[in-house]
Amino acid sequence: xxxxxxxxxxxxxxxxxxxxxxxxxxxxxxxxxxxxxxxxxxxxxxxxxxxxxxxxxxxxxxxxxxxxxxxxxxxxxxxxxxxxxxxxxxxxxxxxxxxxxxxxxxxxxxxxxxxxxxxxxxxxxxxxxxxxxxxxxxxxxxxxxxxxxxxxxxxxxxxxxxxxxxxxxxxxxxxxxxxxxxxxxxxxxxxxxxxxxxxxxxxxxxxxxxxxxxxxxxxxxxxxxxxxxxxxxxxxxxxxxxxxxxxxxxxxxxxxxxxxxxxxxxxxxxxxxxxxxxxxxxxxxxxxxxxxxxxxxxxxxxxxxxxxxxxxxxxxxxxxxxxxxxxxxxxxxxxxxxxxxxxxxxxxxxxxxxxxxxxxxxxxxxxxxxxxxxxxxxxxxxxxxxxxxxxxxxxxxxxxxxxxxxxxxxxxxxxxxxxxxxxxxxxxxxxxxxxxxxxxxxxxxxxxxxxxxxxxx
Amino acid sequence: xxxxxxxxxxxxxxxxxxxxxxxxxxxxxxxxxxxxxxxxxxxxxxxxxxxxxxxxxxxxxxxxxxxxxxxxxxxxxxxxxxxxxxxxxxxxxxxxxxxxxxxxxxxxxxxxxxxxxxxxxxxxxxxxxxxxxxxxxxxxxxxxxxxxxxxxxxxxxxxxxxxxxxxxxxxxxxxxxxxxxxxxxxxxxxxxxxxxxxxxxxxxxxxxxxxxxxxxxxxxxx
Numbered sequence: 001x002x003x004x005x006x007x008x009x010x011x012x013x014x015x016x017x018x019x020x021x022x023x024x025x026x027x028x029x030x031x032x033x034x035x036x037x038x039x040x041x042x043x044x045x046x047x048x049x050x051x052x053x054x055x056x057x058x059x060x061x062x063x064x065x066x067x068x069x070x071x072x073x074x075x076x077x078x079x080x081x082x083x084x085x086x087x088x089x090x091x092x093x094x095x096x097x098x099x100x101x102x103x104x105x106x107x108x109x110x111x112x113x114x115x116x117x118x119x120x121x122x123x124x125x126x127x128x129x130x131x132x133x134x135x136x137x138x139x140x141x142x143x144x145x146x147x148x149x150x151x152x153x154x155x156x157x158x159x160x161x162x163x164x165x166x167x168x169x170x171x172x173x174x175x176x177x178x179x180x181x182x183x184x185x186x187x188x189x190x191x192x193x194x195x196x197x198x199x200x201x202x203x204x205x206x207x208x209x210x211x212x213x214x215x216x217x218x219x220x221x222x223x224x225x226x227x228x229x230x231x232x233x234x235x236x237x238x239x240x241x242x243x244x245x246x247x248x249x250x251x252x253x254x255x256x257x258x259x260x261x262x263x264x265x266x267x268x269x270x271x272x273x274x275x276x277x278x279x280x281x282x283x284x285x286x287x288x289x290x291x292x293x294x295x296x297x298x299x300x301x302x303x304x305x306x307x308x309x310x311x312x313x314x315x316x317x318x319x320x321x322x323x324x325x326x327x328x329x330x331x332x333x334x335x336x337x338x339x340x341x342x343x344x345x346x347x348x349x350x351x352x353x354x355x356x357x358x359x360x361x362x363x364x365x366x367x368x369x370x371x372x373x374x375x376x377x378x379x380x381x382x383x384x385x386x387x388x389x390x391x392x393x394x395x396x397x398x399x400x401x402x403x404x405x406x407x408x409x410x411x412x413x414x415x416x417x418x419x420x421x422x423x424x425x426x427x428x429x430x431x432x433x434x435x436x437x438x439x440x441x442x443x444x445x446x447x448x449x450x451x452x453x454x455x456x457x
Numbered sequence: 458x459x460x461x462x463x464x465x466x467x468x469x470x471x472x473x474x475x476x477x478x479x480x481x482x483x484x485x486x487x488x489x490x491x492x493x494x495x496x497x498x499x500x501x502x503x504x505x506x507x508x509x510x511x512x513x514x515x516x517x518x519x520x521x522x523x524x525x526x527x528x529x530x531x532x533x534x535x536x537x538x539x540x541x542x543x544x545x546x547x548x549x550x551x552x553x554x555x556x557x558x559x560x561x562x563x564x565x566x567x568x569x570x571x572x573x574x575x576x577x578x579x580x581x582x583x584x585x586x587x588x589x590x591x592x593x594x595x596x597x598x599x600x601x602x603x604x605x606x607x608x609x610x611x612x613x614x615x616x617x618x619x620x621x622x623x624x625x626x627x628x629x630x631x632x633x634x635x636x637x638x639x640x641x642x643x644x645x646x647x648x649x650x651x652x653x654x655x656x657x658x659x660x661x662x663x664x665x666x667x668x669x670x671x672x673x674x675x676x677x678x679x
Contacts, residue, residue, distance in 0.1 A: 249537045253509055256536035257467055260556040264473030267560060289557050297538060311540060321628050328624035328673050343672030347641065358540055383672075 011185065011214045018178055025174060026167075033166040052082075053130045056145050060132035066140045068098050074143075075100040084148050086127075089134065090115075091141035102146075188216045196223065204231055241309065248300050255296050263289050294369065298414045301362065305421050312356050312425060319353040319445075320345045320385070322360065323394060327383055330368050334381050337372060342382040348392040353445055359422045366415040367396055367441055375400020378438055391429070391444040403434035459571050462501035463487045464494055464518070465534070466510050470556075474505070474534070477560035478567065491518040498522055498529065503570055505563075508535040508546070516545060523549040530570040534558065565622075573619055581618065583679065584665050586657060588618060595657070609634070610653045617667065617677035626674040650675065 007013055021028070059074060068089075075087040079100060088099035094110040107114060122129035127146040134140035195208045205227050208220045263286065270282040304310040327343055334341050371381055378399025386393040423430050429444040461478060465471040466489050475485045486501065488494055491513040498504065504522060508515035519531050533546045536556040546553045551573070552566050572590060581588040585598045593615050595604045606614060612634045617625070631639040631646045639646075654661040668676045 245539065245541065249539055249542060252538055253536040256538070256556040257470070260536070260558070261467065261469040263557045263559075264469050267473060267477075293557055300539075321626070324626040324673050325629065328626050328629075328670070331624045331670060331673065332622070343670075345672060 006213065009213050011216065014181060018181060021174055021177075025170065029167040029170050030163070032170065033163045036162055036166060049128060052128070052145070052147065056130040056143075057132045060134050060143050061136065063135055066135055071098045071134070071143065072100065078145065082147055086146045087143065089141060089143045092139050093141075097141065185216070188212075192216065192220060192223070202231065202234065204234070244309065248304070252296065252300060256293065259289050259292060291373075295414070298366070298418055301418055302414055302421075305418060305425075310359075312359065314354050314356050314426065316352045317355050317357055317360075318351050319355070319392075319394065320347060320351050322355075322357060323383065326361065326364055330364075333368075333372060337376060338379055340380045342380070342384070344382075344384045346385045346387075348385060348387050350392070353428075355426045355428070359426060363419050363422050363443070366419050370415065371396070371398045371400065375439065377401060380438070386442065390448055390450040391442075391446050393442040393444040396441045396443075397438060399438040402436050403432055403439050458482050458484060459502040459567075460500060461485045461503055461505060461567065462494065462497050463505040464489075464491050464510060464515070465505075465507045466490060467507070473560065474563065477564060481564045481567075483567070491515065494518060495522065495525075498526055501529070503530040503532065503567065503574070505532045505534055505567070506550070508533060508537050508542070516549075519546070520549045528574060530574045532566060532570060534563070569621075572621070581621075581679065583677065585659055586666065590618060593618065599659070604656055606653070606656060609649055610656065613649055613653055614657070617675070620677075622676070622678050624670050624673055624676045628674075630674060 056078075059078075063070060063074060071089050075098070078085055078087060084101075086099075086101040086103065088102055088106050089097040090110045091097040094112075094115075096106055096108045096110070099106055110118075119131065122131075126149045128149050129147075130145040131142050132145075133142050192208065196205050198206045200206050205223075207224045207227060210217050210220045210224065266282050266285045266289070270279065270286075274282065301310060323345055324343075331341060368381075375398035378401075380397070380399040382395070382397035384395045384397070386395050419430070423443065427445075429446050431442050431444070433440045433442075461483050463471070463474060463478075463485050465474065465487065468489075471487050471489065475487045478485050486497055488497070489511075491506075491510050494504075504519070506515045506519050510518070515533065515535065519533065522529060523531060530552075531550040532552045532554065533550045534554050534556065535542065535546065538555045543553050543555075551570055554563060554566060581590060582598075586604075587596045587598055588594070589596075593611065595606065595614070596602065597604055613630070616630060616633050625633075627646055628639040631637075631643070635645075650667060651661075654664050654667055657666050658664045666677060668678060670676055
C-alpha cells in the first residue's frame, strides 16, 4: 500500500500521466465535446424544433374564420418571428390557396401521391418542415411551414465551434499543466543546485529542507546524508588531528622538560670551580642539549610533514623584506661566532614569492644552523640574490670545509630532508654546490625549466 | 629591580630560573601551581608562566590575568613548541620562550619586556649618552646638557631603545615609527638617521651609537 502511495507521489507517475494525456489528447477532446453537445446542444436544439412544430400545430388548429386573408395574416405573424421561413396553404381540394416567401415553385395542385412524396422527402430533411391541418376539422386542407435548419441551429450553437473550443481549451490546459509540472521540477532542481553551492562555516554544503517524498526529495535526502557523513568524517579527522597534536605536544613536553633540567644542572655545574676539561665537558653538554632539542623539533616536523599534517598557509611574501628580517635575527649569532657577514639583497623583477613564512623560517633555521655548527671554520656567511632567465634565487654561501668533508650529512640528515620537503611543497627548487672551499646553497623560484637540471644533493 | 611572579611545577627548572633571575637583581616569587596565582598578580611587575601546570593550565591562567591586568607583561616559558601552541600563547602573552632555553636569553627577554612596559626605571648609558628610559631624555655626558630631539628623531630613537641590541630592518623601523608601509629605496629614513647621528654621535662620520648593518638595517647596541 505504501509502495503504491509512493508511486502516486512520484514524479514518474506524474510524468506518465502527462504522456498518457498527450497520447489520448484528441480522443479526450472528442469525447468531451460530444458529452457537451449531448448534454447541452442536442437537447436545446431538439427543444427548439419541437417548440416550433407544436406552436405551428396549435396556431393552425386554433384558427377561426378560415379564409385566404386570415391565413395570410397568420403567415405574416410567423414571418416576423422567422424571417427566413416560407409558408403555404393547400386547401381541401388539393389546390395551392396561399403562399408567403416561397422562392421556388410550389405546385398549384397537390395530388395524394405528390403529398405523400413531399412528406417523405421532407422528413428529417432540410428545410425543417411542419405540416398541420387547418382548423378543428381536416376539411380546410393543411398549411406548411418551411424553415431552413441553419436558422434554428445558429440560434443554439455551432457544433464545429464546440469541438474546436473544447480542443483548444483542453490543449491550453494540457500545455499549462505540462509547463507547471516542468517548471516545478526545474525550480526544485535549481534550488538543489543552489543549496549544493551554499557553504556552511565548515566549508561543507548546508543541509536541504526536504519537503516532498518524490525522486527529487529522495535525491535531497541522499545529498543531506552525504553531507552529514562528510561532516561526521571531518569531525572524526579533526578529532584524530587534535589527538595527534596533543600526543606530539605531550611527547615534546616530556622530552624537553628533562632537557631543561639537564641544562639547569649543567649550569649549576659550570658555576663550580672546574678544571679546563670539566668546563669544556659542561660546554659540550650544553651544546648537546641544543642539538637534541633541534633533533626533537625536526623529528616532530618530519613526522607531520610526511603525513601532510603540518599546517601550510602560503601567502604572497616580499622575499627580500622577509630575508632582511630573517637575517636581522640571525646576525647576532653569526656576529658572536666572529663570522664575516656579507648580505647583499638586490631586487628581483618580481619580489613576491608564494611561501609560508613559518615554513621558510624552518628551512632557513636548518640551513643557517648547519653553517654555524658545521662551517664555523670558514668564518664567512654570504646571503645574496641571483637572477637568471631560468630562476630567481637566494644564495647562501659559506667558506666551511664543504658538504662532504663535514658532519653535514651525519648530523643534518633529517634537517636536510625537512628543507627538501618544505621547499618542494612551496613550489621552490634548491641545490647545493659544495667543495673543499665551501658550500653554496641556492633556493630558487623557477621561471622556466632550465635545459639541464643540476641538482647536486 | 623588578618583582617577577613565576609559575612552574618542575622543581629543578623552577630553582634554576629563580636563581638566574635573582642573580640579575630581580625579586622572584615562584609558585608551583596557578591556583592561587591571581592574588599575587597585583604585587608583580611581570609574570613568567609555564603552560602545562597541575590544575589550571598556563594558557587559561594567562588569559585570565591579561583580561584583568592588560598592562601586565606575560612571558610564556613552555616545552610546547608547535606553531599552534605559540600562536595560542601569543594571543595574550608578550613573549614565548621554548624549553630548553638559556638562562641568559630568558634574562635578556625579561629586561626587554620590562623596558617595553615601562616597568623599570632605568638609566642607560650608550657611549657618551645617558638616557632616562622613563621620559626618554638624552643627556650628553661630555657637556652635561640635554640633547633636544625633534618629534620624529625622538620617535626613532625611542624605537631603537625599545629594541636595544636588536637589528632592525629599514622596513621594521620605518613602519614602526611612521606607521605606513615602507617603499623600497625611500630615503626618508636615511635622512632622519643622518640628522639623528649629527645630534647624538661624537663623530657622525664614524657612528658608534646607531650602527649600520650593511644589507639589513640599523642597530643600537648597549
